[in-house]
Amino acid sequence: MAYYFPPPRMFLRVGSQDRRTRYLTNWLACRSAWIARISISNPSPAMGRSWRDFLNNIPANLSTDTYSSTLMKDATDFFGPDFTAIHRADLGQVVSFRGMSLRFDSLKDINNATLRKILWDLYKHNFHCKLVTLDKCVVPHLWLSEQSTRLEEVLQIFPGGAGHSMSAVPFPMRNKGLASSEPTEKRAYVEKLRHVMSSWPGFPQDLADPLLPYTSSPHVWAIKKKLAVFYCQTFFDYFGRPPMLPHQIPAAPRVIYNSATGQ
Structure with missing residues (x-):
């Protein structure tokens, strides 16, 4: 199945926390540019495997071997040249997501509400x-x-x-x-x-x-x-498969015990 945006399950069904952090880092780095590209052009959707390959690559993992070079060429051909820039990003920088400022180096400890x-x-x-x-x-x-x-x-x-x-x-x-x-x-x-x-x-x-x-x-x-x-x-x-449907906005976590007041 092809998707215009990463399928949400990619961020849930992961083998490790490190991999989810890589997915989040790369997606948030390119999200605004990808949305802008979709709004002014008509790109084809990407297969789930293509999204996984693209979002699983971070600067530390890129090399000059044939596989990495081919992967980056394929990603550039599909996503556009702007997206290769995220692989040179300073992971200490802050990215904006819907009014929130998120540091890339803090995504490994992302809370459930933000996720x-x-x-x-x-x-x-x-x-x-x-x-x-x-x-x-x-x-x-x-x-x-x-x-x-x-x-x-x-x-x-x-x-x-x-x-x-x-x-x-x-x-x-x-x-x-x-x-x-x-x-x-x-x-x-x-x-x-x-x-x-x-x-x-x-x-x-x-x-x-x-x-x-x-x-x-x-x-x-x-x-x-x-x-x-x-x-x-x-x-x-x-x-030939069920659709992906929109969800209601996540409910804010309820505080059932305040450690500061004891209530």
Whole structure:
């Protein structure tokens, strides 16, 4: 399976903490540049193996042997020349991730709360890219014209509408868009998703009616669930595997005992 962003499981199913640290270091070093590249060009997704090979290389591990040279050439060809610069990075430098400043040399001790935020970000971006890709596969005729507004219609499903251009936006304090718990906001984004998917072959007839402003919250939830089922089935039909879905923002850790106050 090919991915536009590293699959989150790469950062969980690792053989050692050192390897996860390498993955995190290299991904955070190139994240902003990669998002910028996707926003202005149309690169092909990379297989999971390619992401692992690329993110598993750090300055100390690079050599002049044939394998390393070939690996770096392949990485440069796919990711672009800007990404070879991360292999010359000073690992003591600070990288910005959604309003947080993270030191590369501290990633080996990354806390669970920060790791969850990085994984949430990867799920979000992968879902955005795969939804666009699936729409191009399902209704390719809607993308053919140079005057087509299909991309804008799809991007409107996501808060901000800009898709990948918000790499420096601070981490959200609440769930937004499709995941919002605010009824009016949720209805608006579920309707945008319903509108885009309504042109897909096999779209359920019981979802044909638009969600109006007075639609009740329980009905919006029911429609969202049916859309999710249809999306997952359609994705499987075209790609032969379940889709990667967005997650709600990680809940803040609860303090159950304060050692300073004894409470």
